[in-house]
Amino acid sequence: MKEDRFKNKKRFNPRYYLLVMFIIFSFFYPAKIHGLNLSFGLGAGYRQINDNYLNQIYGSGLVFIAYMQVDLTKFFSTEISYEGGYKKRAPIGLYQEPSILKISGIEISNGLSWRLNRLTPYVKLGAGYYFYRQDIESPYARYRVNHRHISWHGGSGFRFNLNSKFFIQAEFKYVFLKVKPFDFEVDLGGGRYILLFGFKI
Numbered sequence: 001m002k003e004d005r006f007k008n009k010k011r012f013n014p015r016y017y018l019l020v021m022f023i024i025f026s027f028f029y030p031a032k033i034h035g036l037n038l039s040f041g042l043g044a045g046y047r048q049i050n051d052n053y054l055n056q057i058y059g060s061g062l063v064f065i066a067y068m069q070v071d072l073t074k075f076f077s078t079e080i081s082y083e084g085g086y087k088k089r090a091p092i093g094l095y096q097e098p099s100i101l102k103i104s105g106i107e108i109s110n111g112l113s114w115r116l117n118r119l120t121p122y123v124k125l126g127a128g129y130y131f132y133r134q135d136i137e138s139p140y141a142r143y144r145v146n147h148r149h150i151s152w153h154g155g156s157g158f159r160f161n162l163n164s165k166f167f168i169q170a171e172f173k174y175v176f177l178k179v180k181p182f183d184f185e186v187d188l189g190g191g192r193y194i195l196l197f198g199f200k201i
Helices: 014-028 030-034 052-057
Strands: 037-047 061-071 076-092 097-113 119-137 142-161 166-176 190-200
Touching: 037 166, 052 076, 061 190, 076 119, 097 142, 119 166, 142 190
Parallel strands: none
Antiparallel strands: 037 061, 037 190, 061 076, 076 097, 097 119, 119 142, 142 166, 166 190
């Protein structure tokens, strides 16, 4: 990838998505909105890159997750999270020039869950605002991509409640992140396998 390989497209803004969901549930569930049930979590996982060329060069890697979840009803929740940590260095191109690729994102999700004793399975769907950057060090010129893109993601998993306050959570999440460099498309999306530790307040 070289400079301007990724073009930034203006799509649906996740901030509006969160605002609309908050207004809807403020109207139908005012007691829940004013007496928020919050959960916080930190974790790490393994992420993939779908694009074959980039996957051969950079490969999969570790990501770190931080999130906050609001339980709006017994079954329904809204979550905001940050995913970062993917940073890979590798030679690229015909002359094997040094390069680095970074990908991160801020995500907003709506989740549906049901509690079975200590185990709470769930599914979620949402939008994300993703950042991607690539630098290529060439003796002739320095190429840099530093763009943002909005796309969708979905996932499922389960939460194991250790007690009334603390829990462990395992999740599979898939991010749809196709961007169009020049006249061709690059798929930076892929699956994530995530393990988190969290607490409720």
